Amino acid sequence: MRVGILPLARPTFDVAFAEEKLAAMLAQLDASGHEVIGPRALLMQADEEALAAVAPADVLLILQVTFTDAAFATRAAVGFGGPVAVWAVPEPRTGGRLRLNAFCGLNLLSHALGLNDRPFTWAYGDAIDLEALLSGDPVAPRRGAPSTAAATPIRRDLSIARIGARPDGFDTCDYDRAALKDLIGAKVTELELPDLFDRARDLPSADVIPYAAKAAQLGGIDTLDEGELDRSLRLAGALDQLRAEHRFDAMAIRCWPETFTEYGGAVCGPVSMLGEARTPCACEADVYGAVTQAILQDVADAPVFLADLVDMDDDTGVVWHCGQAPASMAAKAPDATVHTNRKQALLLEFPLKPGRITLFRLSQAYGRPQIVIATGEVLDRPMAFTGTSGVVRFDHGAGAVCADVMATGLEHHMALAYGNHAEALRGVATTLGIPVLELGSPSEVAA
Template sequence: MKVGILPLGRPTFDVPYAEQKLAAMLTQLDASGHDIVGPRSLLMGPDEGALAAVAGADVLLILQVTFTDAAFATRAATGFDGAVAIWAVPEPRVGGRLRLNAFCGLNLLSHALGLNDRRFTWAYGDEVDLDALLTGPVVAPRHGAPATAPARPIRRDLHIARIGARPDGFDTCAYDKDELSALTGARVTELELPQLFDAARALPDAAVAPYAEKAASLGGMDTLDKGELDRSLRLAGALKGLKDQHNFDAMAIRCWPETFTEYGGAVCGPVSILGEARTPCACEADVYGAVTQAILQDVAEAPVFLADLVDMDGETGVVWHCGQAPVSMAAKAPDATVHTNRKQALLLEFPLKPGRVTLFRLSQAYGRKQVIIATGDVLDAPMAYTGTSGTVRFDRGADRVCADIMASGLEHHMALAYGDHAQALREVAAGLNIDVLELGA
């Protein structure tokens, strides 16, 4: 067959390591006997020449070498006449930075292709069965079933802040205010990032002091740039001020790149602080993620963590985000650190404590509203990647959960809370009159 390849990467990740991974992928492809066409170096953004180079191939093979948004790959896949396959590569769980985050890119793209009704095959691994990937059956959509539990009402008066628009290519974070209100009763107030930045800059020093005192006990504070630290802590005060001014219950914040490139400080540490105080915040302006957190927080009566799934190995999965989990989830005293890609403060770093957990998403996959649930246990294991991360043994097996993530088109953010809340969330689904899907079941 003629196989057209699009190797995707981003310069904010570990490019030399990504190039090593790509070289190994190309070696396997060249040994397959197929006619391999298309670029053989990482595409760091949309590339019209690359699209022209793969036109007319039998299969479009998207090589997800690092995390990327889904915009270019979705355009390539939906505009291609032949079969579409995606191959993403893992990275070892050695406690360092998340160097590629390719699984999350696969997750993001699977959701976008589901919304566009574009079927695909996929593989995740260093060594894969190329024949199965290139010719195997495409993913069959996986949907939930009506909830059979008694109905559990949710709060119908949630007030959500959306601060800044979602990044391009993040279909997982799209929302319709009217649809959301009809489903949950939640209303959304839309603010722009400059409003947050201006409020942070104007914050009196006395209003920043409580956050500085809270951060002072963190290990590693003496390694941080004082200006970045001050700007980051000011974001905590500004978010608290906006919450109090508007009576927000949760917030969805466009966290990158502008907090780094225009403002000069990370919002991740402030998100941890607010989450611990029961004002959950969603990254990447994910409004449904913020509503998901608020619902789970009410059910669990405890802080929640909006996490990416960043690795699945058949036995366990890793939940992770840059450094913004609530500190009550820490297995050890948190350390202060900088963002792994953007190198700015303040983030909190710790492994999640062992214990029973529930993951939950109010999902719009395939354009259908449903509740998605997974349960398992965070293991007493070394920190997989820097930031806030935990290794989860899923009740139904990581391989089955992973297959369902791809088949369900699940969004790349799930809310996590300690405890087993599956039954209560089935009741939430019944109360909302939408289907429920339990991953791996």
């Protein structure tokens, strides 16, 4: 068989480590006896010559070596006439930075392929069953079942800010304002990111003091660049002003790259502060993520955290984000830090405290709304990766949950709250008249 490969990566991750991973993937491919065509070096951006090189292949194999957005891979997959496979590689949970974040890239791409009705196979691991990946049956889409739970009352007047547009290639963060309003009654106000930056720069110094006082309690705060720290805290003040002026219940913010490249300070620390104060904020302008957080916050009556799934093994998964979980979720006193890739302040760093949790998403995978739930327990484990992260043992098993993440086309953001709120969220599905699916549960039906 002729296998066309596209090895995808981004320079903001650990390129040397990614090259090591790619070499091992290529060695396994070369030992398979198949003819391998296409580029054998990491592709850091869309590459038309690479697309032309893999066009004669019998199967297209996308090598997800680090996190990337899904734009180029989706275009390649949709435009290819034969079977499509995706292979992502794990990294050790060392307590350091996320050097690859390849699982999240696989998650993002699986959602985009689902939206485009493009069948695919997938694998996550170092040594994999290559023949099953290249010749196996594509993922069978999974869909939830009607909810039989008693209806849970929800707010029908949520006010959501969308500040800046979603990044290109993040189909997981797309939304239709009218469809969202019809579904749940939420009103979305679209604001411009440069206007947020201007408001933050113009914020009187006295208005920054409350956020500086919160930051002063963080370990290591004195080691951060004062200018970056001030700019970051000004974002907290500006966001809080917008919340008060418009009475926003939640916000979806385009957090990168412009907060770093144009403004010069991270919004992650401010998001943690606002989340602790019960104004949840979603990264990457994820409007449905913001609505998801607002619903779960009301159900749980507690702060919530919008997390990525960044690693899955046979026993556990890791929930993570750069450094924006509410401080009350910390297993130890939070430390101040900088963004692992962009190296700017302010972020919080801590492992999540042990305890029962619920993960929840108001999903629009495959273009149809449903509620997706997972329950489990954050374990008393060392921090898996820098930022805010926790190691989770899922009630239905990590392998089954991982398979359902791909089969449902689930978005890469899920809201997390402490406690078991699954029954109340099933009731939300009843209220909205949409299906509900519990990840890993065998009771749901194929789409």
